[in-house]
Amino acid sequence: MSLLVVGSIAIDSVETPCGTADEVMGGSAVYFSYAASIFGDVRLVGAVGQDFPREFHEALQERPIDLEGLEVVEGKTFRWEGAYKGDMAQAETRDVKLNVFEDFQPEVPAVFRDSEFVFLANGSPYTQIHVLDQMESPEFALADTMNLWIENERDGLLELMNRVDALILNDAEARQLSEDANLLRAARWICNRGPDYCIIKKGEHGSLLRGPDGIFVLPAFPSENLTDPTGAGDSFAGGLMGYLASEAKVDMEALKQGLAHGTVTASFTLEDFSTDSLGNVTTDQLDQRMQEFLRCTQLKA
Amino acid sequence: MSLLVVGSIAIDSVETPCGTADEVMGGSAVYFSYAASIFGDVRLVGAVGQDFPREFHEALQERPIDLEGLEVVEGKTFRWEGAYKGDMAQAETRDVKLNVFEDFQPEVPAVFRDSEFVFLANGSPYTQIHVLDQMESPEFALADTMNLWIENERDGLLELMNRVDALILNDAEARQLSEDANLLRAARWICNRGPDYCIIKKGEHGSLLRGPDGIFVLPAFPSENLTDPTGAGDSFAGGLMGYLASEAKVDMEALKQGLAHGTVTASFTLEDFSTDSLGNVTTDQLDQRMQEFLRCTQLKA
Numbered sequence: 001m002s003l004l005v006v007g008s009i010a011i012d013s014v015e016t017p018c019g020t021a022d023e024v025m026g027g028s029a030v031y032f033s034y035a036a037s038i039f040g041d042v043r044l045v046g047a048v049g050q051d052f053p054r055e056f057h058e059a060l061q062e063r064p065i066d067l068e069g070l071e072v073v074e075g076k077t078f079r080w081e082g083a084y085k086g087d088m089a090q091a092e093t094r095d096v097k098l099n100v101f102e103d104f105q106p107e108v109p110a111v112f113r114d115s116e117f118v119f120l121a122n123g124s125p126y127t128q129i130h131v132l133d134q135m136e137s138p139e140f141a142l143a144d145t146m147n148l149w150i151e152n153e154r155d156g157l158l159e160l161m162n163r164v165d166a167l168i169l170n171d172a173e174a175r176q177l178s179e180d181a182n183l184l185r186a187a188r189w190i191c192n193r194g195p196d197y198c199i200i201k202k203g204e205h206g207s208l209l210r211g212p213d214g215i216f217v218l219p220a221f222p223s224e225n226l227t228d229p230t231g232a233g234d235s236f237a238g239g240l241m242g243y244l245a246s247e248a249k250v251d252m253e254a255l256k257q258g259l260a261h262g263t264v265t266a267s268f269t270l271e272d273f274s275t276d277s278l279g280n281v282t283t284d285q286l287d288q289r290m291q292e293f294l295r296c297t298q299l300k301a
Numbered sequence: 302m303s304l305l306v307v308g309s310i311a312i313d314s315v316e317t318p319c320g321t322a323d324e325v326m327g328g329s330a331v332y333f334s335y336a337a338s339i340f341g342d343v344r345l346v347g348a349v350g351q352d353f354p355r356e357f358h359e360a361l362q363e364r365p366i367d368l369e370g371l372e373v374v375e376g377k378t379f380r381w382e383g384a385y386k387g388d389m390a391q392a393e394t395r396d397v398k399l400n401v402f403e404d405f406q407p408e409v410p411a412v413f414r415d416s417e418f419v420f421l422a423n424g425s426p427y428t429q430i431h432v433l434d435q436m437e438s439p440e441f442a443l444a445d446t447m448n449l450w451i452e453n454e455r456d457g458l459l460e461l462m463n464r465v466d467a468l469i470l471n472d473a474e475a476r477q478l479s480e481d482a483n484l485l486r487a488a489r490w491i492c493n494r495g496p497d498y499c500i501i502k503k504g505e506h507g508s509l510l511r512g513p514d515g516i517f518v519l520p521a522f523p524s525e526n527l528t529d530p531t532g533a534g535d536s537f538a539g540g541l542m543g544y545l546a547s548e549a550k551v552d553m554e555a556l557k558q559g560l561a562h563g564t565v566t567a568s569f570t571l572e573d574f575s576t577d578s579l580g581n582v583t584t585d586q587l588d589q590r591m592q593e594f595l596r597c598t599q600l601k602a
Contacts, residue, residue, distance in 0.1 A: 086482055087482040087483075181387055181388040182388075182525055182527065184523050184524070184525045185525050188525075202506070205503070205506040205507075206506075206507075206520060208523070214596070214597070215523050215597050216597055216598070217520040217523050217597055217598055218520065218598070219507060219518040219519065219520055222485050222509070222516050222518050223485070224483055224485045224486050224489075226483065253601060256600055256601075257600060260600060294600070295515065296515070296516050296517055296518055297517070297518055297519070297598075298599055298600060299557055299558060299561060299595070299599060300554060300557075
């Protein structure tokens with residue numbers, strides 16, 4: 001089934017204990033698209049500035065990503081500079097320049113409006129609602145959010161939650177939104193306010209899914225090879241949505257499997273800077289790592 | 302098979318966001334014994350002072366715990382006062398009085414020396430070695446440790462590691478011991494220094510097992526009902542060792558199942574103060590919660 005992502009496209013500069021990467025491709029829509037396109041076609045809506053490097057554009061074109069919705073706008077591309085230290089659990093933002101992303105009002109191309117699966121990457125809830133307003137009748141819409149919107153656009157976020165099938169956010173954000181330290185209660189609080197499903201990303205501690213049929217928890221893929229966590233959350237969402245769209249199913253069982261596929265997909269992102277590792281993953285490699293993940297997390301019946 | 306625990310018996314006073322418990326029974330050997338005795342008989346070696354309440358003694362006697370090794374020594378029982386705040390991830394110690402535990406040199410009763418499964422609860426590595434020296438030929442010895450010994454008795458701890466089959470410790474301790482932030486590498490570092498297996502407890506984030514045949518990771522039991530985490534780690538070890546002793550097996554598959562049983566056993570401890578919840582668990586309740594745990598963590602094949 002068709003899968004649409006609306007989100008940011010960025011030029012990142014990142015420093016981690018493993019090294020640095022200067023002016024590399026990043027942004028939620030990029031990581032999501034790279035991840036989801038391992039499973040099938042992806043439609044992308046986003047904006048870049050006139051400085052967006054030709055080689056980044058070409059790299060996107062080489063994948064099964066439909067760039068009909070990629071706008072080149074007057075101005076500069078969104079830039080993020082950040083660093084990770086120690087266990088790399090948290091990014092320290094050194095500089096952000098929203099540039100063309102600041103006034104980005106996504107226009108979904110007419111040919112994308114029938115998309116059945118929709119991922120609204122982190123952005124203002126009102127912008128996310130503006131995207132939904134343009135869609136015909138998506139089967140499954142998943143929205144991401146962050147602390148900024150929880151603090152400053154809470155009403156918009158609550159409105160959005162009534163419009164989507166699922167909300168994805170990290171553990172700190174779930175606690176902040178629900179004002180509850182317990183993640184299971186936080187997920188229930190969220191599900192009581194609109195979405196059928198809530199997915200909480202816990203970084204190196206894995207993920208949690210709450211739906212009408214209960215709870216599901218999965219560890220992260222156990223990796224000794226963490227280089228740069230940037231984009232792992234969006235890669236997780238990309239693997240999850242790519243899997244669901246390819247299976248054309250959205251029940252609890254499919255979502256559990258989606259969580260596992262998202263986990264395994266994200267494990268590649270972490271292993272190198274930018275999309276250097278994720279961009280080279282074959283379906284065979286993904287299947288192989290999925291088997292490894294099952295060996296590491298599943299008991300024999 | 303026979304199972305021995307050597308550890309502390311304490312009188313705890315605990316404050317959590319859910320309430321307080323004053324002068325309740327605690328200590329590593331107590332939580333371990335309560336947990337393991339759901340699976341079968343346990344032999345306990347420990348010391349209490351003359352002030353140890355008769356009702357605590359009777360409560361221990363009511364369970365299948367052999368108290369042949371319980372010494373009543375002149376002086377007072379080990380006392381701990383602590384508090385948990387927020388998400389209760391870390392205890393804040395308000396007061397510790399080691400009392401009779403300070404000079405405790407465990408003497409293993411002759412009738413306990415043939416024990417096949419041995420749990421050396423957290424204590425000085427030299428004391429733990431002193432216990433091992435008294436044992437005939439245990440099939441599987443598991444030792445717990447803590448930051449105090451990693452800092453102050455590192456040589457003793459490394460000597461102990463060469464004598465046991467497995468080491469269990471929490472995530473912060475594993476990082477401190479190995480001087481590596483990555484838990485998988487930390488576990489490998491430990492396994493390279495003696496034990497066949499390393500088990501890392503990650504509190505609300507579950508546990509990790511490293512053995513000669515690879516890695517296994519499990520989430521914690523998803524619970525909305527956290528009242529007091531005191532003793533959860535020792536209950537986890539008790540469920541794990543109780544299960545292994547009851548199955549009379551110690552290969553990787555058995556340890557994976559042991560991890561799951563330890564997880565589920567510990568989930569009861571958290572639900573009330575002291576052993577109030579754990580002490581009332583029946584085998585049926587444990588089996589039922591195990592099924593719930595499998596539903597929450599295992600994918601359909």
